[in-house]
Amino acid sequence: MDTLGALALATDRPTDELMKKSPVGRTEPLITNIMWRNLLSQALYQIALLLTLQFKGESIFNLTPEENDTIIFNTFVLCQVFNEFNARKLEKKNVFKGILKNRLFLGIVGITIVLQVVMVEFLKKFANTVRLDWEQWLACIVMAAFTWPIGWFVKFIPVTETPIFSHLKRSRFIFAWIKQAVYHKCVSSSRLQTA
Numbered sequence: 396m397d398t399l400g401a402l403a404l405a406t407d408r409p410t411d412e413l414m415k416k417s418p419v420g421r422t423e424p425l426i427t428n429i430m431w432r433n434l435l436s437q438a439l440y441q442i443a444l445l446l447t448l449q450f451k452g453e454s455i456f457n458l459t460p461e462e463n464d465t466i467i468f469n470t471f472v473l474c475q476v477f478n479e480f481n482a483r484k485l486e487k488k489n490v491f492k493g494i495l496k497n498r499l500f501l502g503i504v505g506i507t508i509v510l511q512v513v514m515v516e517f518l519k520k521f522a523n524t525v526r527l528d529w530e531q532w533l534a535c536i537v538m539a540a541f542t543w544p545i546g547w548f549v550k551f552i553p554v555t556e557t558p559i560f561s562h563l564k565r566s567r568f569i570f571a572w573i574k575q576a577v578y579h580k581c582v583s584s585s586r587l588q589t590a
Contacts, residue, residue, distance in 0.1 A: 399507045428554040429485050435548040437481070437542060441474050444538055463516060465524040466535055472511050473539030476504060481546035488550050489544075495542040532553065 426434070445467055447455075450462040484490045494501065513523045527535070541581070 399510075401505050402503055402513065406497055406503070408497075424558045427485075428556070428558065432549060432552055432554050433481065433485060433546065436545055437474075437478055440542065440545050441471070444474070444541075447472060456531070459525075462527070462562045463530070465527060466531060467537045468522075468524065469515055470538050472507075473535055474542055476507055476511075477539045477542040478546070479504060481542060486550065488547055490546065506563075529577065 425482060447526045448463065448467045448470065452458060452466060453460060456463070457465070476552065478488045480494070481515075483494075484492070514525055
Protein backbone atom coordinates (compact mmCIF):
# COMPACT_ATOMS: atom_id res chain seq x y z
CA MET A 396 0.00 0.00 0.00
CA ASP A 397 2.78 2.46 0.87
CA THR A 398 4.59 1.68 -2.36
CA LEU A 399 1.46 2.33 -4.40
CA GLY A 400 0.85 5.58 -2.50
CA ALA A 401 4.40 6.80 -3.12
CA LEU A 402 4.12 5.86 -6.78
CA ALA A 403 0.79 7.66 -7.07
CA LEU A 404 2.22 10.86 -5.58
CA ALA A 405 5.25 10.71 -7.86
CA THR A 406 3.08 10.79 -10.99
CA ASP A 407 2.04 14.46 -10.78
CA ARG A 408 3.82 16.68 -13.27
CA PRO A 409 5.70 19.65 -11.79
CA THR A 410 3.68 22.88 -11.92
CA ASP A 411 5.00 26.22 -13.19
CA GLU A 412 4.75 27.54 -9.63
CA LEU A 413 6.97 24.73 -8.35
CA MET A 414 9.52 25.30 -11.09
CA LYS A 415 9.80 29.00 -10.12
CA LYS A 416 10.77 28.18 -6.52
CA SER A 417 14.44 28.36 -5.63
CA PRO A 418 16.21 25.06 -5.01
CA VAL A 419 16.38 23.67 -1.49
CA GLY A 420 19.85 23.40 0.04
CA ARG A 421 21.23 20.03 1.02
CA THR A 422 21.35 21.04 4.69
CA GLU A 423 17.67 21.99 4.73
CA PRO A 424 15.29 19.57 6.49
CA LEU A 425 13.66 16.93 4.34
CA ILE A 426 10.29 17.46 6.02
CA THR A 427 9.18 21.10 5.88
CA ASN A 428 7.00 22.89 8.43
CA ILE A 429 4.06 22.64 6.02
CA MET A 430 4.57 18.89 5.88
CA TRP A 431 4.79 18.70 9.69
CA ARG A 432 1.52 20.64 10.02
CA ASN A 433 -0.27 18.32 7.60
CA LEU A 434 1.31 15.16 9.05
CA LEU A 435 0.44 16.02 12.64
CA SER A 436 -3.17 16.90 11.86
CA GLN A 437 -3.76 13.65 9.98
CA ALA A 438 -1.88 11.61 12.58
CA LEU A 439 -3.91 13.07 15.45
CA TYR A 440 -7.19 12.41 13.64
CA GLN A 441 -6.26 8.87 12.66
CA ILE A 442 -4.91 7.98 16.10
CA ALA A 443 -8.05 9.32 17.78
CA LEU A 444 -10.30 7.52 15.29
CA LEU A 445 -8.49 4.18 15.41
CA LEU A 446 -8.16 4.18 19.20
CA THR A 447 -11.87 4.96 19.50
CA LEU A 448 -12.63 2.04 17.19
CA GLN A 449 -10.22 -0.20 19.07
CA PHE A 450 -11.70 0.42 22.50
CA LYS A 451 -15.33 1.40 21.76
CA GLY A 452 -15.96 0.15 18.21
CA GLU A 453 -17.69 -3.06 19.24
CA SER A 454 -20.21 -1.22 21.42
CA ILE A 455 -20.68 1.76 19.07
CA PHE A 456 -21.39 -0.35 15.98
CA ASN A 457 -22.62 -3.53 17.73
CA LEU A 458 -19.84 -5.67 16.21
CA THR A 459 -18.08 -8.92 16.89
CA PRO A 460 -14.35 -8.62 17.74
CA GLU A 461 -13.43 -9.96 14.28
CA GLU A 462 -15.67 -7.43 12.53
CA ASN A 463 -14.23 -4.64 14.66
CA ASP A 464 -10.66 -5.64 13.74
CA THR A 465 -11.60 -5.68 10.05
CA ILE A 466 -13.24 -2.25 10.31
CA ILE A 467 -10.12 -0.86 12.01
CA PHE A 468 -7.90 -2.27 9.26
CA ASN A 469 -10.23 -1.11 6.49
CA THR A 470 -10.63 2.40 7.93
CA PHE A 471 -6.86 2.76 8.35
CA VAL A 472 -6.18 1.83 4.72
CA LEU A 473 -8.99 4.05 3.43
CA CYS A 474 -7.65 6.97 5.51
CA GLN A 475 -4.33 6.57 3.69
CA VAL A 476 -6.06 6.46 0.32
CA PHE A 477 -8.09 9.61 1.02
CA ASN A 478 -5.03 11.35 2.42
CA GLU A 479 -3.13 10.72 -0.84
CA PHE A 480 -5.32 13.44 -2.34
CA ASN A 481 -4.33 15.85 0.45
CA ALA A 482 -0.66 15.01 -0.07
CA ARG A 483 -0.83 16.01 -3.75
CA LYS A 484 -1.05 19.71 -2.90
CA LEU A 485 0.57 20.53 0.44
CA GLU A 486 -0.28 24.24 0.48
CA LYS A 487 -3.33 24.47 -1.81
CA LYS A 488 -6.81 24.12 -0.37
CA ASN A 489 -8.26 22.64 -3.57
CA VAL A 490 -6.50 19.28 -3.73
CA PHE A 491 -8.72 18.11 -6.60
CA LYS A 492 -7.55 20.73 -9.11
CA GLY A 493 -6.12 18.95 -12.13
CA ILE A 494 -6.94 15.50 -10.74
CA LEU A 495 -8.52 14.32 -13.98
CA LYS A 496 -5.34 15.17 -15.90
CA ASN A 497 -3.38 12.62 -13.93
CA ARG A 498 -4.89 9.31 -14.96
CA LEU A 499 -1.96 7.36 -13.55
CA PHE A 500 -2.66 8.76 -10.06
CA LEU A 501 -6.33 7.84 -10.37
CA GLY A 502 -5.41 4.39 -11.68
CA ILE A 503 -3.09 3.70 -8.77
CA VAL A 504 -5.69 4.90 -6.26
CA GLY A 505 -8.23 2.66 -8.00
CA ILE A 506 -5.86 -0.34 -7.84
CA THR A 507 -5.28 0.32 -4.13
CA ILE A 508 -9.03 0.36 -3.47
CA VAL A 509 -9.61 -2.81 -5.51
CA LEU A 510 -6.80 -4.60 -3.63
CA GLN A 511 -8.33 -3.50 -0.34
CA VAL A 512 -11.78 -4.80 -1.31
CA VAL A 513 -10.27 -8.11 -2.44
CA MET A 514 -8.27 -8.41 0.78
CA VAL A 515 -11.26 -7.73 3.04
CA GLU A 516 -13.91 -9.62 1.11
CA PHE A 517 -12.09 -12.59 -0.42
CA LEU A 518 -8.73 -13.18 1.32
CA LYS A 519 -10.23 -13.74 4.74
CA LYS A 520 -7.75 -16.38 5.91
CA PHE A 521 -4.71 -14.63 4.43
CA ALA A 522 -5.57 -11.17 5.77
CA ASN A 523 -7.36 -12.38 8.91
CA THR A 524 -10.48 -10.39 8.01
CA VAL A 525 -14.21 -11.02 7.83
CA ARG A 526 -16.64 -9.84 5.17
CA LEU A 527 -18.24 -6.47 5.80
CA ASP A 528 -21.76 -5.54 4.76
CA TRP A 529 -22.48 -2.37 2.78
CA GLU A 530 -23.34 -0.35 5.91
CA GLN A 531 -19.97 -1.23 7.47
CA TRP A 532 -18.18 -0.31 4.24
CA LEU A 533 -20.07 2.98 4.16
CA ALA A 534 -19.10 3.70 7.79
CA CYS A 535 -15.43 3.02 6.95
CA ILE A 536 -15.58 5.30 3.90
CA VAL A 537 -17.28 8.14 5.80
CA MET A 538 -14.80 7.95 8.70
CA ALA A 539 -11.86 7.92 6.27
CA ALA A 540 -13.32 10.72 4.14
CA PHE A 541 -13.00 13.10 7.10
CA THR A 542 -9.31 13.37 6.16
CA TRP A 543 -10.38 15.70 3.32
CA PRO A 544 -12.06 18.43 5.41
CA ILE A 545 -9.34 18.11 8.07
CA GLY A 546 -6.71 18.59 5.36
CA TRP A 547 -8.61 21.63 4.09
CA PHE A 548 -9.09 23.27 7.51
CA VAL A 549 -5.51 22.73 8.63
CA LYS A 550 -4.22 24.70 5.64
CA PHE A 551 -5.58 27.85 7.29
CA ILE A 552 -2.98 27.45 10.06
CA PRO A 553 -0.01 29.70 9.25
CA VAL A 554 3.44 28.11 9.19
CA THR A 555 6.77 29.82 9.87
CA GLU A 556 9.66 29.62 7.44
CA THR A 557 12.16 28.69 10.17
CA PRO A 558 12.41 24.88 10.42
CA ILE A 559 10.72 23.54 13.54
CA PHE A 560 13.70 21.55 14.76
CA SER A 561 16.15 24.44 14.42
CA HIS A 562 14.71 25.63 17.76
CA LEU A 563 15.63 22.29 19.28
CA LYS A 564 19.29 22.76 18.36
CA ARG A 565 19.37 26.03 20.29
CA SER A 566 17.47 24.53 23.22
CA ARG A 567 19.80 21.51 23.19
CA PHE A 568 22.76 23.89 23.47
CA ILE A 569 21.10 25.74 26.35
CA PHE A 570 20.22 22.44 28.04
CA ALA A 571 23.84 21.25 27.71
CA TRP A 572 25.08 24.54 29.15
CA ILE A 573 22.68 24.30 32.14
CA LYS A 574 23.59 20.64 32.68
CA GLN A 575 27.29 21.53 32.68
CA ALA A 576 26.73 24.42 35.10
CA VAL A 577 24.71 22.22 37.48
CA TYR A 578 27.33 19.45 37.25
CA HIS A 579 30.16 21.86 38.10
CA LYS A 580 28.15 23.32 40.97
CA CYS A 581 27.48 19.80 42.35
CA VAL A 582 31.13 18.82 41.98
CA SER A 583 32.39 21.98 43.68
CA SER A 584 29.84 21.68 46.52
CA SER A 585 30.78 18.02 47.11
CA ARG A 586 34.47 19.01 47.28
CA LEU A 587 33.62 21.65 49.87
CA GLN A 588 31.69 19.12 51.96
CA THR A 589 34.56 16.59 51.94
CA ALA A 590 37.15 19.21 52.87
